Amino acid sequence: MVKICCIGAGYVGGPTMAVIAMKCPKIEVVVVDIAAPRIAAWNSDHLPIYEPGLDEVVKQCRGKNLFFSTDVEKHVSEADIVFVSVNTPTKTQGLGAGKAADLTYWESAARMIADVSKSDKIVVEKSTVPVKTAEAIERILTHNNKGINFTILSNPEFLAEGTAIKDLFNPDRVLIGGRETPQGQKAIESLRDVYAHWVPIDRILCTNLWSAELSKLAANAFLAQRISSVNAMSALCEATGADVSQVSHSIGTDSRIGPKFLNASVGFGGSCFQKDILNLVYICECNGLPEVANYWKQVVKVNDYQKSRFVNRVVSSMFNTVSTKKIAILGFAFKKDTGDTRETPAIDVCKGLLGDKAKLSIYDPQVTENQITKDLSMKKYDWDHPAHLQPPSPTSKKEVSVVFDAYEAVKDAHGVCILTEWDEFKNLDYQKVFDNMQKPAFIFDGRNVVDVKKLREIGFIVYSIGKPLDSWLKDMPAVA
Secondary structure: OOEEEEHHHHOOOOHHHHHHHHHOOOOOOEEEEOOOHHHHHOOOOOOOOOOOHHHHHHHHHHHEEEEEEEOOHHHHHHEEEEOOOOOOOEEOOOOOOOOOEOOOOHHHHHHHHHOOOOOOOOEEEEEOOOOHHHHHHHHHHOOOOOOOOOOEOOOOOOOEEEEEOHHHHOOOOOEEOOEEEEEEEEHHHHHHHHHOOOOOHHEEEEEEEEHHHHHHHHHHHHHHHHHHHHHHHHHHHHHHHHHHHHHHHHHHOOOHHHHHHHOOOOOOOOHHHHHHHHHHHHHHHHHHHHHHHHHHHHHHHHHHHHHHHHHHHHHHHHOOOOOOOEEEEOOOOOOOOOEEEEEEOOHHHHHHHOOOOOEEEEEEOOOHHHHHHHHHOOOOOOOHHHHHHHOOOOOOOEEEOOOOOOOHHHHHOOEEEEOOOOHHHHOOHHHEEEEOOOOOEEEHHHHHHHHHHHHHHHHEEEEOOOOOOOOOOOOOOOOO
């Protein structure tokens, strides 16, 4: 029986290995992690991450050919294929601080693999890593090999949170990069055979190592660029009276452009987009390409501008102050159908409003109070370290309350900010919301989910990103 071990039981490792186990019943799959609470959660009825369909897959395979364990060294030692899916946070100090990826966890994983291995292994990069990481890992493994052969492959993930299981069942492509040597090609074939249990062969793309590593960064940079492009247009639409939804629909019907990733919003979030673009910027700078680096840097700058523009719009609309006013925050996850808050725009929006002394009442159907409190007190890149290395949970801020019902959040609020596009926010009884709010009642729709016309008829003053402005807002400055 082929044995697969995955180091790292997070958003990538857990779901990917669960699907491999389900689709390949003759392969034993073990997910290992040093964080005991996380492994305990994977072995319980309450998985550590929320992803539609994940529960069913895990419960179908767990205990048969899918296992979760803290005995990292034992299972790495026994595996034929070792996936490495550890954190690669952005460096906060030293060379490349604020841009370069910190490969501390990757390097320690590689040294441990070399240490405990007693048989030849294929080592697969699953984390998003900078180009040429494989070369560095290869050197660590070969200098510590004790006569054992290690072959490095790059197999980046292209999952979208909220649809990860669907993406794994039916991927656009599976990318495998390896050395162009007989040993490298043999390893590529071994991994391709695993995916071929359910993925058509023409969707399994095989490249050299560097192309595979760069393809992941490039894919995220291109997707983020589309979001920043439409968000830049949303600011112009507000200034001119155009409607960004109509503009997006119009350009999306062009077959060369297509309709995906053209929804204007308060900004992009998630664990990858910003991190990967900053990584790309750093790689460009290191390779003497400052013009290319500046081009990609602008994608992040527009995203930051969109978030601060939203905060400024809220404050300027409400008589230029939100001090001591209750603002309801509907949605904290970076997008619907996930409980993930990494780099969510809600963090910067909430911090901006708290900076103006607002009182926040936050509701999200999937994010815990502890997570929200942690996110609002953590430094910029702390979230991307393993849980046991993150700062301890702070005491909650008195200006922030986390509630478990949207109607509770909006009660007596002066304004409502919709920051995640959860379906339930489209279907709220907005007459009831209006009746329970202070007047004038403001709604700031950061995801374009509400029916603006209907809400204005009820009596709300509505701001919706990239839409023609409410007459109330026309004389207010967009940027403070």
